[in-house]
Amino acid sequence: MRQNELAAAAKAFLLDKPEVSAKELREHLMTIAEGLLTEPTDDYWNGVEVAVLEDAKANLRHIAARERLTVEQQAYIAEALKVLTAGQRRVDYGDASGLLEFVASGRPSGPNSNDYDDNNHTNESTLSDAVSILKVEQGDDPVDFNRLTDSVLAEKALSLKKSSYADLRASLGSVLRYIPDGMDIMNRAEWLGVRDAMVADGLAYSTINKLLTKSKMAIDYGLMNKQLPNGRNPIERLKLTKDAESKRRAFTDDEVAALLEQVGHVDSADSVTRKWAAMLSVVTGARAAEIAHLTKRDIVTIDGITCIDINENGHHKSVKNKHSVRLVPLTTSKAIGFDVEEFLEWVSRVDCDTDAPLFGMTPAAYSHWFNRKVVREALGDVQNVSLHSLRHWLASRLKGRGVALVDAQGVLGHSSQSITFDLYGKGHAIGRLRDALQVALSGEFIQ
DSSP states (O other): OOHHHHHHHHIIIIISOTTOOHHHHHHHHHHHHHHHHHSOGGGTOOSSSOHHHHHHHHHHHHHHHHSOOOHHHHHHHHHHHHHHHHHHHHHHHOOOHHHHHHHHHTSOOSTTTTOOOTTOGGGSOOHHHHHHHHHHHHOSOOOOHHHHHHHHHHHHTTTSOHHHHHHHHHHHHHHHTTOOTTOOTTOHHHHHHHHHHHHHTTOOHHHHHHHHHHHHHHHHHHHHTTSSOSSOOTTTTOOOOHHHHHTOOOOOHHHHHHHHHHHTOOOSHHHHHHHHHHHHHHHHOOOHHHHHTOBGGGEEEETTEEEEEEOOOSTTOOOSSGGGOEEEEOOOBTTTTBOHHHHHHHHHHOOSOTTSBTTOOOHHHHHHHIIIIIHHHHHSSOOSOOTHHHHHHHHHHHHHTTOOHHHHHHHHTSSOHHHHHHHHOHHHHHHHHHHHHHHHTOSSOOO
16 A cells, blocks of 8 residues: 555545445445455555554544544444554564454455345444544544544634734644644653654754743643643653754754765665655755655746745645745756656656645655654764754755855745845846856765
């Protein structure tokens, strides 16, 4: 079961086919289960956790909560969650028993084994099955951080100023992107993991501390209203210090060379996809979310120059600030091993909608894969670096090669590109930025 197939399962079978029968739903679920049972785990594993399966479960939960569905479709979602959880156990613990049981339960036997119709409920999910499965997935206490956030925002809607409410909603929404499925929000270790994921994603420590403060407020609200079990707020004293942030550094040239060698080891379609994502991070200095949110539509040509268009045009997209919206030229670099034409050829072969994420990964999944697999396998137990260190590395290269500050800022999104466009005109400005990147990415620093 490939990553794109998992991501598309809910949409294709629950939204695009509203009249789908229980039999069709069950057969499709059986296909997913057999794929998770028999195919190599690299097809849906990012090297640390089954992030692709977590994303698929999140998509299913969102559809179950928001869309108009039949009883059969809700039952399908409940069983699909069970199947995906069983798939995670196969990868995490080598335990395939859950998948085997599900596959065996869906294969009729005996003299009437071919009598498999929509009225034969011995082979179908029942509503009571769905309820029991959801209880297993959600636990005895159904209050998760998503639901807690909804409660907080509902109460604060009338008591906060419009700007303050918008800030609170945006902050809690940002936190939700780092909350794994099924997280115990009263567990301090879980919140340490959330904080570490934010650090790995390159968020400024001031931003992380702000998000933790908003999260602590939400937990306090849940404790006060007895939506959460009595206990101490697990987010107390989790803020990061400035001294810790100052230890973050850029990769060295030798480290970048080792990282590129590591991502160059491709043995599947998914590893090729991840390779191009990492290469794009190197040659553009774009943030993890900026890379993960790119779509086919965002690969554009301006006056003959191929660029990535970093924007907010899509419900799944977000940028750090107004300066982050920008065009970044792509340039072929022999030193890096990046060829624009090869990249465009790969993009043309990617089987996804023009508005779907090109690399099929969430920002968190991309960061986790790079930080926990690529960095560790290429550099060992190196300290104070992450995917975001590629951005610092490119900034150092631009500065060290004498690139004008306005051009470096235009590439990295540290200031508005409109200044450069006003000075030189849009087409010429893109050419300047391309030239700046050619200077920064040239040289035989890779051994």
